[in-house]
Amino acid sequence: MRRVLLRGGRVVDPGGGTDRVADVLIEDGRIAAVGLELRVDDAQEIDVAGMIVGPGFVDLHSHVNSIAGQRLQARDGVTTALELEAGLLPVELAYTKAMQEGRPINFGFSASWGMARAEVLSGRSANADFAEGLSILGDPAWQADSTPAQLTAWLGRLESEIGDGALGIGILQGYAPRTDPAEYLAVNELAARAGVPTFTHVREITEADPTTPMDGTEEAARAAMEFGGQVHHCHVNSTSRRHIDRTLGVIERARAGGAAMTVETYPYGAGSTGIGAAFLAPERLGVWGIAPSNIVIVATGERIRDAEHLRHMRKTDPGAACIVEFIDDADPTDRALLERALAFPDGIVASDAMQVNWPDGSVDTREWPLPAGGTTHPRTAGTFARSIRMMVREQRAWSWLEAFRRCSFLPARVMDQTTPAFARKGHLGLGADADIVVIDPDRITDQATYFDSTRPSIGIEHVLVAGEFVVRDEDIVTDAYPGRGLRGQLR
Structure with a gap:
């Protein structure tokens, strides 16, 4: 089981309407727990104190x-x-x-x-x-x-x-x-x-x-x-x-x-x-x-x-x-x-x-x-x-x-x-897809201009898709391709 623990961030969940300091535990690509001082064995722990943690x-x-x-x-x-x-x-x-x-x-x-x-x-x-x-x-x-x-x-x-x-x-x-x-x-x-x-x-x-x-x-x-x-x-x-x-x-x-x-x-x-x-x-x-x-x-x-x-x-x-x-x-x-x-x-x-x-x-x-x-x-x-x-x-x-x-x-x-599948996106409720962004609130800004149009934004510290880092420490993880196709279903 692949586990990631985001420790001590300001967790903002528009689904539940909450904004609080908490830990976020990710297991096998989903949100497994959100709470204070979570204790988990064998998790990759990332200190995100002072950062904003929210749904991607x-x-x-x-x-x-x-x-x-x-x-x-x-x-x-x-x-x-x-x-x-x-x-x-x-x-x-x-x-x-x-x-x-x-x-x-x-x-x-x-x-x-x-x-x-x-x-x-x-x-x-x-x-x-x-x-x-x-x-x-x-x-x-x-x-x-x-x-x-x-x-x-x-x-x-x-x-x-x-x-x-x-x-x-x-x-x-x-x-x-x-x-x-x-x-x-x-x-x-x-x-x-x-x-x-x-x-x-x-x-x-x-x-x-x-x-x-x-x-x-x-x-x-x-x-x-x-x-x-x-x-x-x-x-x-x-x-x-x-x-x-x-x-x-x-x-x-x-x-x-x-x-x-x-x-x-x-x-x-x-x-x-x-x-x-x-x-x-x-x-x-x-x-x-x-x-x-x-x-x-x-x-x-x-x-x-x-x-x-x-x-x-x-x-x-x-x-x-x-x-x-x-x-x-x-x-x-x-x-x-x-x-x-x-x-x-x-x-x-x-x-x-x-x-x-x-x-x-x-x-x-x-x-x-x-x-x-x-x-x-x-x-x-x-x-x-x-x-x-x-x-x-x-x-x-x-x-x-x-x-x-x-x-x-x-x-x-x-x-x-x-x-x-979108019911699991856009929020941080239990069981939601672990599509997550971690933001430095004081630094986040765009850098691209009309004359230098491919300059990446700054202040986006980490991005995870299905629990896998695609941006880590403000840089692309070049071997990460966790993106999946989302398809409609006729009702």
């Missing part, structure tokens, strides 16, 4: 799907990273690939609405690759309205994926923004009937495009109200920009009306996506108060010069990852918007972590430290440490208990009705 962070929105990316996330305290907004297709292949390669932290996938449509409407062949999903952004064929036969075909594809263990349906509605709202309702009806959540990148809100078929946040709220299913609104900060207060009001009213609607935020003013995204067309930028020069190519650091340069990039390499400066982190008014989004009642922290790209075209490596030249969005490496620094230490808007509610407990509760 559950990230509902991560596109890394790689060893390199997951290691950056582990250094940020993440023990479970899920690809839910975009999803992958087929999920069976996605799970198989990840298990064959090994993963330091837990993983899981939703079924990709975008790729299901692309298979039916434009003849694409899905291979469970996120880069493939980025590559379709410049293809107008999959963004068209479906005929009744096409709608039936791709809904059937998604239903089959749910049967194969998809954690829900990821809907990139904002990347096909002119499609008939009836199709969005049809997807949510399918998900509600199957008992799985949907995860939506909403289409444009009316402030951005008065001609939009429907305001994106209103559309998600309507689906939640109409079918009673779990509807998760992805990255409200980047889809709402400076209209965050209005869109949060829509979500608040939907919840008050009984909708099972959840929302996530990440603590950065700039977003990241493929440059071929519909909302990055040159004619669309002005409404957000940005210009082509607010777009930077991740792989090269090249800043887009003008509208002509942007059109060229969108045509020749629509899947190229880029950073988009929607909100100014340094501006006090804009920063206050982000803080209000993070403080929204029961709002969840999620990273929208992106793959690390190297100049030779590779997106993964087992090397650690990571080889020089890798680039990504800093949210990949720093979302959780940054959120805690901002909201716990600087703003004092969250207690430590509230921080773990938003980073660990609430995201696990989004998933546990569909996937029973």
Whole structure:
């Protein structure tokens, strides 16, 4: 029996609502005891006095799907990273690939609405690759309205994926923004009937495009109200920009009306996506108060010069990852918007972590430290440490208990009705999975920047997944791959 004893830390358990000094005993990957002065024979004892001990962070929105990316996330305290907004297709292949390669932290996938449509409407062949999903952004064929036969075909594809263990349906509605709202309702009806959540990148809100078929946040709220299913609104900060207060009001009213609607935020003013995204067309930028020069190519650091340069990039390499400066982190008014989004009642922290790209075209490596030249969005490496620094230490808007509610407990509760394994995550109750983060409360902060995007967070002292160290003494354990695939189960 493998035993680890974390001795004398400040144990914060959002499941039980407790915050106290205690020992934590781990046996065979589960929490076996929490109490004072536990005495255990043959346990590996770790002194964590003065440290915060809590459930590892559950990230509902991560596109890394790689060893390199997951290691950056582990250094940020993440023990479970899920690809839910975009999803992958087929999920069976996605799970198989990840298990064959090994993963330091837990993983899981939703079924990709975008790729299901692309298979039916434009003849694409899905291979469970996120880069493939980025590559379709410049293809107008999959963004068209479906005929009744096409709608039936791709809904059937998604239903089959749910049967194969998809954690829900990821809907990139904002990347096909002119499609008939009836199709969005049809997807949510399918998900509600199957008992799985949907995860939506909403289409444009009316402030951005008065001609939009429907305001994106209103559309998600309507689906939640109409079918009673779990509807998760992805990255409200980047889809709402400076209209965050209005869109949060829509979500608040939907919840008050009984909708099972959840929302996530990440603590950065700039977003990241493929440059071929519909909302990055040159004619669309002005409404957000940005210009082509607010777009930077991740792989090269090249800043887009003008509208002509942007059109060229969108045509020749629509899947190229880029950073988009929607909100100014340094501006006090804009920063206050982000803080209000993070403080929204029961709002969840999620990273929208992106793959690390190297100049030779590779997106993964087992090397650690990571080889020089890798680039990504800093949210990949720093979302959780940054959120805690901002909201716990600087703003004092969250207690430590509230921080773990938003980073660990609430995201696990989004998933546990569909996937029973999540009932053991996001808390430190007896029998819970020993996915644990140990934090230095005075040091925790992000280090990644837009210009040095793979610098790991600091102050995350230890991270355990299923009771096995993946971060020890603030460094990666390079031979640790305890991550497991989490799969949905039809009710």
